Amino acid sequence: MDTVPAIAFLFILVICLSLHVHAICQPRDLTVVKGWNISSDKIYVACHNTTGRIVSLHITNTTFFSAIPQPICKFSMLTHLEIVSSHLSGPIPTCLGTLSNLIHLNLSNNKLSGKIPATLWKLKNLQILDLSSNELNGLGINNMDLSNQTSLKSLQLYRNHFNASIPPTIGSIASLTDLNLSSALFQGPIPHTLWNLSALQRIHLNYNNLTGAIPSCFSMLSNLVVLNLNRNHLNGVLPPSLGRLQSLELLDVSTNNIRGEIPTSFENIFSIRKILLYHNKLDGEVPSYFEKLPRLEQLLLSENRLSGGIPVQIANCRKLKLLDLSSNNISAQIPPEIGTMSELVNLNLMDNNIQGELPPSVGNCIKLEILSVANNNISGNIPSTLGNLKSLKILLLHYNKFIASIPTSLATCKSLRMMDLSSNGFTGEFPSWVCGLEDLLLLNLGNNHFNGYIEGSFSTLKKLQVLDLSNNAFTGSIINVIDLPYMKTLKPSKANLYRINRAPNLITFQNEMFNDIFFTVDFTLIAKGSSQQYEYVRSDLTLISLAWNNFTSEVPKELGSLEGLR
Incomplete structure (x- = not known):
């Protein structure tokens, strides 16, 4: 072997090994890449087995570039180009449109600005285009010539400033299967040309400023699996024609201005898993036909104008995990059949006009993590069967007409983090078993008829942040009440803010199972006759309210040791 070629080969091999390179590459291409001086864990290069030209270039999480490097446009054989999360700014180079072999182009999660170059739409081999999470504007976007886009399957333009x-013209990309235009400041009506996208499976138009009615043309998209129109300004009614979408799994039209009843045709969407219609102006009754949807897992109809009762047939939704009918005008009683819903994780019926008692059968929903029936007219005792709910994390029964003592069976619900039983008619002594619930963050027993000494050691409640025992008839000393480890050790911090969703006196927690759904907990702290409101509630918030009781001792000096107390 000749000495010079041998040295050249060795040089190329060393570069390949240091850059995570697949196959031997031409020196002229590798010299350009090597000059960028990017660490090997942030760049991957693949070259053609025969020509040695770079065909795939992946760069992630680097701050080396301030803009997309122009030399990339000289890699004429490129089929895959990804420069992701690399703080790129400035415009997208028009020369990228000369890379005629490009199949996959991903420039997401940068700070690119300006318009989308018209040259990109001439890349007829392009299958995936991801320009999401940038600062692109809509200049010229409505004059796009997409006639060459016969191969494009995925178009990701979300989180931009169009x-x-x-x-x-997007309706002319017949090959499109995935379209995501969410959070991109799109406005105006949804174009009817979208009905031409016969191959479309997923469409995300959520978090925009879209107006007008939901086009009935969506019913023509027979392959549609996801239809997400959440958080727009859409009005009119739900098109009954949506019931023809036999492949649909997610329907999200929440947080709009949709009125009217839920169409009966929805009973034909047998594939549906999630129906999210909350925060609209829907009226009528909760349909009983949901029992015909065998795959239904999430049903969110909260914050509407629904009336009537909870249909008994809903208990036949055997896979239902989340049922939220809160903030409606639902009356009558909770059907005992609800106890047969063995997969139920979140049951939220708060802010209605529900009557009668809480059925003991609820204790059969052993996977339940959230049970909220607050702000209704529910009476009677808390069923002792709730002690069967070993996974229960949030129990909200406040603002009802419950009476008698709290069942000791709740002591077995060791996973409880929040328990609000305030503003009822509970009687008896302080439930000392509460001190065994070591994961408690919030305990509110205020505005009831409890009396007597407070027994038990609060020192076991190492995580407790909010304690409200106000407006009862407790007596004796408060020394053991303030023995709260969390409030002794907590230091002020600017981290971990929970933004309030509905009102300024809510703590917002996120349900771990449903990471797209936030659960708000309403509580009011009253001190010296006035209530304090918060625009933000910190995760390190600490509150104690013992007002309007019959405590006899002086304020203990130990109160000063609670450094974290707000």
Whole structure:
């Protein structure tokens, strides 16, 4: 072997090994890449087995570039180009449109600005285009010529600053299967040309400023699996024609201005898993036909104008995990059949006009993590069967007409983090078994008829942040009440803010199972006759309210040791 070629080969091999390179590459291409001086864990290069030209270039999490490097446009054989999360700014180079072999282009999660170059739409081999999470504008977006886009399957433009209407020409990309335009400041009506996207499976138009009615043309998209129109300004009614979507698994039209009844045709969407229609102006009754949807897992109809009762047939939704009918005008009683819903994780019926008692059968829903029936007219005792709910984390029964003592069976619910039983008619002594619930963050027994000494050691409640025992008839000393380890050790911090969703006196927690759904807990702290409101509630918030009781001792000096007390 000749000495010079041998040295050249060795040089190329060393570069390949240091850059995570697949196959031997031409020196002229590798010299450019090597000059960028990017660490090997942030760059991957693949070259053609025959020509040695770079065909795939992946760069992630680097701050080396301030803009997309122009030399990339000289890699004419490129089929895959990804520069992700690399703080790129400035415009997208028009020369990228000369990379005619490009199949996959991903420039997401940068700070790119300006318009989308018209040259990109001439890449007829392009299958995936991801420009999401940038600062692109909508200049010229409605004049896009997409006639060459016969291969594009995935178009990701979400989280940008387009401030324009959705281009009707998108309807000409017949090959498109995934379209995500969410959080991109799109406005105006949804174009009817989208009905031409016969291959479309997923469409996300959520978090925009779209107006007008939901086009019935969506019913023409027979392959549609996801239809997400959440958080817009859409009005009108739910098109009955959506019931033709036999492949649909997610329907999210929440947080709009949709009125009218839920169409009966929805009973034909047998594939549906999630129906999210909350925060609209829907009226009528909760449909009983949901029992015909065998795969239904989440049903969110909260914050509407629904009336009537909870249909008994809903208990036949055997896979239902989340049922939220809160903030409606639902009356009558909770059907005992609800206890047969063995997969139920979150049951939220708060802010209605529900009557009668809480059925003991609820204790059969052993996977339940959240049970909220607050702000209703429910009376009677708390069923002792709730002690069967070993996974229960949130129990909200406040603002009802419950009476008698709290069942000791709740002591077995060791996973409880929040328990609000305030504003009822509970009697008896302080439930000392509460001190065994070591994961408690919030305990509210205020505004009831409890009396007597407070027994038990609060020192076991190492995580407790909010304690409200106000407006009862407790007596004796408060010394053991303030023995709260969390409030002794907590230091002020600016971290971990929970933004309030509905009102300024709510703590917002996130349900771990449903990471797209936030659960708000309403509580009011009253001190010296006035209530304090918060625009933000910190995760390190600590509150104690013992007002309007019959405590006899002086304020103990130990109160000063609670450094974390707000």
